[in-house]
Amino acid sequence: MSALLERLAGEQQLPTDDFGDIRRRAQAALMQHGFPDLKTEDWKYTPLKLLEKREFSAEQAASSALREPGFKAVVLHFDNGLLNLDDLDLPAGLRIEPIGRESLERADYGDRAGAFAWLNLARFEQGLRLVIESDQDRPLVLALTTAEGFAADVHPRLEVEVAEGVSATLIDYQYDAGAGLVNRVTDVELARGARLNHVIRRGGGDSAWIERTVVNVNDEADYRVHVLDCGGRLTRQDLRVHLLAEGANGEIDGIGLVDTRQHIDYHTAIEHKVGHTNSRESFRLLGDGSGVGVFNGRIHIHKGADDSHSDLETANLLLSEHARINTKPELEIYAEEVTASHGATIGQLDDDAMFYLRSRGIPADAAGALLKYGFAAAPLEGTEPVEVKDWLLEELQRAL
Amino acid sequence: MLRISNLHVTIDDKPILKGLNLEMGPGELHAIMGPNGSGKSTLGYALAGREGYEITDGSVEFEGQDIAEMEPEERAAAGLFLAFQYPVEIPGVNNAYFLRAALNAQRKVRGEEEVDSMSFLKEVRESLKSLRMDESLLKRAVNEGFSGGEKKRNEIVQMAVLKPKLAILDETDSGLDIDALKLVAEGINRLRDDKRSFMVITHYQRLLEYLEPDHVHVLSDGRIVESGGKELAGRLEREGYAFLEEAEA
Numbered sequence: 196m197s198a199l200l201e202r203l204a205g206e207q208q209l210p211t212d213d214f215g216d217i218r219r220r221a222q223a224a225l226m227q228h229g230f231p232d233l234k235t236e237d238w239k240y241t242p243l244k245l246l247e248k249r250e251f252s253a254e255q256a257a258s259s260a261l262r263e264p265g266f267k268a269v270v271l272h273f274d275n276g277l278l279n280l281d282d283l284d285l286p287a288g289l290r291i292e293p294i295g296r297e298s299l300e301r302a303d304y305g306d307r308a309g310a311f312a313w314l315n316l317a318r319f320e321q322g323l324r325l326v327i328e329s330d331q332d333r334p335l336v337l338a339l340t341t342a343e344g345f346a347a348d349v350h351p352r353l354e355v356e357v358a359e360g361v362s363a364t365l366i367d368y369q370y371d372a373g374a375g376l377v378n379r380v381t382d383v384e385l386a387r388g389a390r391l392n393h394v395i396r397r398g399g400g401d402s403a404w405i406e407r408t409v410v411n412v413n414d415e416a417d418y419r420v421h422v423l424d425c426g427g428r429l430t431r432q433d434l435r436v437h438l439l440a441e442g443a444n445g446e447i448d449g450i451g452l453v454d455t456r457q458h459i460d461y462h463t464a465i466e467h468k469v470g471h472t473n474s475r476e477s478f479r480l481l482g483d484g485s486g487v488g489v490f491n492g493r494i495h496i497h498k499g500a501d502d503s504h505s506d507l508e509t510a511n512l513l514l515s516e517h518a519r520i521n522t523k524p525e526l527e528i529y530a531e532e533v534t535a536s537h538g539a540t541i542g543q544l545d546d547d548a549m550f551y552l553r554s555r556g557i558p559a560d561a562a563g564a565l566l567k568y569g570f571a572a573a574p575l576e577g578t579e580p581v582e583v584k585d586w587l588l589e590e591l592q593r594a595l
Numbered sequence: 596m597l598r599i600s601n602l603h604v605t606i607d608d609k610p611i612l613k614g615l616n617l618e619m620g621p622g623e624l625h626a627i628m629g630p631n632g633s634g635k636s637t638l639g640y641a642l643a644g645r646e647g648y649e650i651t652d653g654s655v656e657f658e659g660q661d662i663a664e665m666e667p668e669e670r671a672a673a674g675l676f677l678a679f680q681y682p683v684e685i686p687g688v689n690n691a692y693f694l695r696a697a698l699n700a701q702r703k704v705r706g707e708e709e710v711d712s713m714s715f716l717k718e719v720r721e722s723l724k725s726l727r728m729d730e731s732l733l734k735r736a737v738n739e740g741f742s743g744g745e746k747k748r749n750e751i752v753q754m755a756v757l758k759p760k761l762a763i764l765d766e767t768d769s770g771l772d773i774d775a776l777k778l779v780a781e782g783i784n785r786l787r788d789d790k791r792s793f794m795v796i797t798h799y800q801r802l803l804e805y806l807e808p809d810h811v812h813v814l815s816d817g818r819i820v821e822s823g824g825k826e827l828a829g830r831l832e833r834e835g836y837a838f839l840e841e842a843e844a
């Protein structure tokens with residue numbers, strides 16, 4: 196058994212409840228496949244060695260404070276990964292219930308590339324299903340934070356369902372001050388004509404942050420996500436958007452910032468399963484210090500998914516010779532009458548722009564900061580509603 | 596105001612300006628004309644302090660001070676402004692934010708207080724209006740997606756807000772429609788007084804008809820080869836630059 200397996204999936208104190216069989220099945224799959232290694236294509240850039248050196252303790256640290264977002268919101272606090280279910284005060288049209296057995300029984304994460312999702316299931320503790328049944332005028336903030344001293348491994352599980360025709364804004368505010376492992380599995384379902392504005396704002400300390408998100412988009416439904424990842428010791432985000440029926444739309448816009456001792460790794464996939472579906476993706480990485488940024492963006496237009504359209508653009512800014520960025524856009528098209536495009540650029544700060552700003556009186560360091568900000572802000576410009584956009588841009592400014 | 600003596604500038608060791616002499620007094624408007632590739636933009640960039648434009652000989656004095664070693668932002672704070680022949684797009688940076696940052700940076704160097712945002716916005720709005728530019732341009736990224744003419748007018752807005760002592764306008768009239776040209780000329784004339792000087796680089800007499808330059812110079816192969824009054828512009832428009840070669844031959 197590998198060191199990582201031993202550490203994370205060895206003897207554990209697990210609750211005695213009805214889910215024992217489900218955990219055992221996942222544990223067996225995990226033992227059979229093992230964790231990814233350097234030969235596992237999808238994980239070859241993710242430094243899991245870091246986890247092998249960690250001692251995880253089950254002791255709970257204090258909760259950490261979320262900076263007030265500055266707009267009216269419904270905030271759910273997940274301290275050190277778990278939601279405190281006491282005195283929840285939810286607005287009308289919002290429901291939280293435990294995840295049903297059925298979806299856990301159905302779960303299948305394949306081979307070792309899905310190891311962390313298997314691990315999540317093997318260590319299943321709190322699984323929540325969030326149902327959004329009517330339009331929400333206030334954004335819903337899921338504040339998942341870890342405090343200083345956090346050294347545990349937690350495996351939260353979340354399902355989000357947006358009901359037919361309903362629009363909502365969901366903000367994943369993930370802030371880490373600890374040195375543990377947060378390994379979350381998230382499944383999102385948009386019913387016919389639903390619309391979800393999803394925002395992921397993430398950043399942190401020394402924890403490893405691993406998340407697998409799958410979004411199912413049904414007919415005429417619209418999923419849009421804006422990502423601001425300010426970097427952490429290790430972030431790995433898998434985001435899969437499945438366009439399942441005609442008129443489904445999926446859009447991903449994101450910026451990841453990495454500096455010294457930081458590693459972020461985004462693997463996105465947009466699956467056009469049927470025809471007349473649209474997608475767009477723009478993802479940027481900004482590398483400074485000795486940070487490492489990885490982006491793998493796949494657009495897959497399945498056989499028969501005719502008349503589909505997709506656009507994928509990536510751009511990267513390398514500010515230090517020690518920083519590293521790996522970008523790989525992938526376009527796979529098996530259908531007809533499809534328009535799809537992708538482009539990738541890697542660059543440094545633009546000399547012309549630098550001189551333009553300085554010629555107006557802005558000193559070199561401030562001009563550089565402004566250009567960095569401009570580069571990073573561009574993918575966030577389309578965030579809705581506007582008060583959330585303004586907050587995200589402020590968060591970005593603080594991070595730079 | 597400005598004294599350029601025997602200026603030699605190279606780009607990548609290639610000589611571009613080859614002994615240029617020019618003197619401008621306060622309140623004067625000088626037009627610079629000359630064939631493509633003669634070094635007009637190079638002069639503008641060299642004065643504004645662009646990296647890679649190396650002064651190998653001669654000197655540039657701005658208000659009695661040698662500016663050769665000054666950073667671009669220091670020159671700007673000292674009162675020098677260059678309207679670019681090709682204004683640069685800066686994605687993600689809000690136009691109003693940029694302009695205010697520029698103004699405040701200059702004020703800071705001069706030991707002045709920051710502008711308050713109300714009076715700043717009021718002034719920018721008035722300036723936009725006088726150039727018939729839509730206010731929404733303020734909220735957009737600097738020059739991004741602006742039409743050619745909007746970019747040029749945006750340079751004039753910046754000049755109006757920054758109020759330089761010396762403005763170098765590099766082909767600000769190129770690409771403007773007839774009405775816009777008139778608006779830009781009015782924008783320049785509004786700023787004219789007995790102290791502020793202008794160096795207007797242009798290929799056409801039309802703008803100069805509105806501006807009434809004090810002097811017109813012809814730049815050719817890195818040197819000023821001919822100077823005169825505004826009638827020189829008319830002659831160039833009619834005859835082209837052919838007479839320069841005749842004169843040299």
Ligand SMILES: Nc1ncnc2c1ncn2[C@@H]1O[C@H](COP(=O)(O)OP(=O)(O)OP(=O)(O)O)[C@@H](O)[C@H]1O
Nearest residue numbers: 606607609611629630631632633634635636637638
């Ligand atoms: N970065 C550079 N590297 C090499 N040569 C350059 C560079 N920039 C300008 N030059 C050359 O310097 C010369 C002068 O160019 P400049 O742009 O100053 O001309 P100009 O008079 O402004 O022309 P135009 O009327 O076309 O705007 C040209 O021959 C040009 O090719």
Ligand SMILES: [Mg+2]
Nearest residue numbers: 635636637680
């Ligand atoms: Mg030129």
